[in-house]
Amino acid sequence: MEITDLTPAERRVWQAFSVGRGVDFTDSGDGGAEAGASWGPERTVRASVIRALLIGGPVGDGEIAGLKLTGARITGRLDLGYGSIDHPVRLRSCHFEQVPHLYGAQIRALVLSDSVLPGLSAATLRVDGVLRITGCRVTGPVRLQGAKVTGAFFLDGAHLGSPAGASAPPPPTAAADGPAGEPVLQLNHAEIGTDVWAVGLVAHGQVRLDGATVGGRVNLEGAELRAAGGTALQAESLTVGTDLNALRLCAHGRIVLSGARIPRHLNLAHARLSRPDGEALSADSCVVGELWLRDTAPITGTVDLRRSQVEFLHALPDVWPERVRIDGLSYRTLAPHLPAEQRLPLLERETEGYLPHSYEQLTSAYRVAGDDAAARTVQLTKLRRHRGTLIWYARWWGHLQDAAVGYGFRPVRAAGWLLLLLLTGTTAFTLCAPRPLKRGEAPDFHPLVYTLDLLLPFVGFGQENAFTPRGAWQWLAYLLIVTGWILATTVLAGITRALSRQ
Structure with missing residues (x-):
């Protein structure tokens, strides 16, 4: 030229x-x-x-060439596909009439801050430095699938996509560039050397990071992702070096983090997640250092945390929705520390019904915290829910164990039952003493000892074999014998269960 x-x-x-x-x-x-x-x-x-x-x-x-252009209207299609650009490219506050084409290009640095574009086609782009679209207004899709950026990717304050019902349609060239419903940001399988910085991002459509690798953190603090009824953030198998910060995130649509690897913090504190007609948060099979839901608004929609591993989980009971999927979820520490009665209702919201692992996991968390009383409460609740899945006679036996000794977790009840029966028998046999079986050979009769002899099946005081009650008192004796056996059996079952837990 x-x-x-x-x-x-x-x-x-x-x-x-x-x-x-x-x-x-x-x-x-x-x-x-x-x-x-x-x-x-x-x-x-x-x-x-x-x-x-x-x-x-x-x-x-002796000069270092470079393109530094601000406030220009760029007409025609900027086609740098497969090109090798040895100069930094800075096009700030520019207005692009057509979608720039950078597929397979190699660029030292690319800055498009505060510009307006109908889209960006830059799949497999290679940037030896930073990629910056800070404050940009992009009505069409930003395609960066498979891109490699050695530095950081900045899109803080950017507006991607067009809100539904917008009065100003995108240019015809932009509309023809991709199918309707295409994600507004496509970073799937991209490699970012340091951070993805998206503070204050506004996206009208899906943000996709499937299989992406980020060396540092993904920062979505204060971002607003709008894909009502659809998926707002698709980040399956995302791998980050440190954190995924979504503090004060507002998501209208599904958040998918299935299989993600986040070694430090997944921070959803003060966030608002909403998808009333389906899953709001899908984070199954994740490995997360710390999951923070502190002061998060009650989630609208189902939450799926199945098979995920979390070292530290911070969440109040009221953050969880009516339906959750937590089978296989493991965590070591649960905060804040609350009574078991406030944590247990969550386990009843499991969509699959009764799942013993969830109770075992909550028990383990309380034991790690040193709260053995709460751990016993969780185990007792687990056995009561398990009882509802059994056949009728097993349920009957469970009710008996529960009433007698609380499945071994309430041993004081056994002493209470024993004292009540002992008082009943002593009073009855004091009023009507049984007759001796052999006159002249029977020891002196003691109502208290005689009642103990009937109640305790493994201990003999010589009273039961020496005296026999008459009439209705004989039926009372039978009742004390049977009750004693049942009480002893349930106590032994509880002790065995307690020892097996140790």
Whole structure:
């Protein structure tokens, strides 16, 4: 391209490129890049001119060339597909008429901050530095599948996609560039060297990070993801080096983190998750260091945490929805520390019904915290729920064990029953003493000892075999004998169960 073919605005850009000097077309009160469609030729640069500069533009002796352009209207399609660009590219506050095509390109650094684009096609892009779309307004999909960025990817404050019912439709070229319903951000299988910085991101559509690898953290603090009825964040098998920070995240749609690996914090504190007609949070088979749901609004929709491993889980009972899936969920520490009665209702919301593992896991957490009383309460509740799954005679035996000694977790009850029966028998046989079997050979009768002899099946005091009651008192004796055997059996069962837990 000859310099004589350039407009005055393009000539400024061409001359500045060779020495790496910036060109700024902005004017106070111009309305920003959103008003770029109305900018005249004094601020217009053809995409073909930019392409010619980046591929074979002049370089001044001893200078570091680079494209630094601010506040320009870029017409035509910027096509750098498979190109190798040795210069940094900075196109700030620019208005793109067509979707830039950077498929397979290799670039030193790419900055598009505060620009307006109908989309970005940059799958398998290679950036030797940072990729920045901070504050951009992108109506179409941002395609970065398989991209590799050695530095960080910044999209803080960006607005992706168009809200439903928006009055201004995207340009025809943008609409034809991808199918309807396509994710607005596609980072699946991308590799980001350090961080994905998306503080304050607003996305009208799905954000996809399936299989992505991030060397540092993913920061979605204060982000707003809107995909009502659909999936707002699809991050299956995501791997991050440190944290996924979603503090104050507002998600209208499903959050999918299945199989994610987050070694430190998954922070959903103060977040709002909503998908009334289905799953709001799907985080099954995850490995997470700490899961924070502190001060999170009550989740609207189902939560799936099956088979996930969490070292530390911070959540109040009221954060959980009416239906959860927690079979196989394991955690070591549960905070804040609350009575077992406040944690147990969650286990009854399991969609699969009674699952013993959930009770064992909660018991283990209380034992780690040193609260043995709460651990026993959880185990007693587990046995009561298990009883409802048994056949009728097993349920009857369970009720008996529960009433007698609380399945071994309430041993004081045995002493209470024994004392009640002992008082009953002593009073009855004091009023009507049984007759001796052999006169002259029987020992002196003692109502208290005689009652103990009937109640305790493994201990003999010589009273039971020496005396026999008459009439209705004989039936009382039978009742004491049977009750004694039942009480002894349930106590032994409880002791055996307690020893097996140790």
